[in-house]
Amino acid sequence: MPILEKITQPLQARHWTDSIPLEFHYTAGVAGESFRRELKENGRFLSSKCAECKTTYIPARMFCPSCFIEMKETRTLEEPGYIYSYTTVNRNRTGEPNGPLTIGLIRFEGVKGGIVHKLDVKEHGSVSFGMKVVPILKEASERTGALTDILAFRPA
């Protein structure tokens, strides 16, 4: 026991290491497939509309979680998004200095849900609530349908 042995350096405790090698191959799902395809092929965001409560959701999804019915109507969002909130990241998840990187939660008028992404702005101070933003996309030939097909959002 490290505490009883008065070991202050954990590596002096008698222990051994092992690892559990796991790798995941996810499917995008029925709605996720169409969302990703629209992003890859046309560089646009696909949303779904509930026929009952009329809510439009982004990203597109299979069912309305409130009305619990399948959503068959989809629509691509043509208008720019807007900044709902934002932050500046200075360290990464292992605690290393990383940044500054400006991140925003982007929403779309009349649509439920949003997209978190990098903001292509010179400085934090130039971001404001409600600011209109549009995605900067990779070339169509380089897009894979991943969210990283978007390099960042920039002011519209």
Add this chain to the structure above:
Amino acid sequence: MKRRVAIVGAGITLFRRRMLETPKELSFEASKMALDSAGLTLKDIQSVVSGSAPDAFDGVHMKGEYYLDGMGAIGKPHERVYVGGGTGVFTPIGGWWNVASGLYDTCLCVAEEKMSPLHPHPQYAFWSIFDQILERPLGTTLLWIFSLEMRRYMHKYGIKEEEIAEVAVKNKGNAVDHPSAQLGAKITVDDVMRSEPICEPVKRLDVSPPSDGAAAVILASEKVAKKLTDQPVWLDGVGWTLDSTHWTNRDLAYPEYVEKAAKMAYKMAGIKNPRKEIDVAEPYDPFDYKELHHLEGLQLAGKGEAPKMTVDGVTQRDGDLPVCPSGGLLGVGNPIAAAGMMKICEIFWQLRGEAGKRQVKKDARTGLAQAWGDLMQVGTVAVMRS
């Protein structure tokens, strides 16, 4: 004072090696089908209980929190129960607590599993359940235990591999009639015997496959159930127990933890002679010998006698005690938690006479579903009546 609880609807997705649907989408499909079959909408559901095995399968930590949109559980009291492979039958037991206690009149119970994301193989999820000192350094897999268990069972009662293979033949054959089935097939004992020995005596065709899928039932209090349907199926007895993870302590030839769970459920349901009173059973069959093992633990066969019952045809759909008329995990597939729930759904349909081509010949009034799992240490049992 506990209240009587009924099952009033059931739903199930396809079981496949890999489904496009996300865990949320699989859950939605099963839940929606269950609601539709009960003539209910989400507004009628007061609480939700979900079940799913390790997060490591779907590859989403806190899976219960993740998939709940697909179970209509946003803003409702929701809990996830988890006892490994025993989860599927434990899920409606969790729902039973909700309704029997008087807390809620309706409860949606959903079991989901998406095993296909995990690579190199879903078995890797079990890597961490073994003892770090005694077992993991050897590269232990669950198949080691099952093979030791199967061989000990065979040794103790003088059982032949061919007798055990009859279970795989029966269940895969039954699954041909199940619309969700992944591995329904007409095979022979010879096919099983000649299939690849993976971990002797366990052979390829003795084993159920990894799968993606979901299944759901809706529970209701007596008052609500009687308004909804003329054919409620009563969840009259539930039982569950766990043994230690020191599986090396156990009598490998007999599943005591299943016996204890079964006796709890029988007592609650007022069943004195299970072999006479249970008309149809869905014991957990991830391996063919496990069906036999469990029939004995459930007191539906004497110790070492389940193989003979099988060979004699007693457990066929037209037999005196039809066992796994669904096709079981061996035939329908084994998306862990969803597989146990599939058994609850099957007994529900059998007792309502809605099992179609799978309907058993005898007039079944009382049925049982059982699941088993964790480090081969848990038994979960549900006794149902029409």
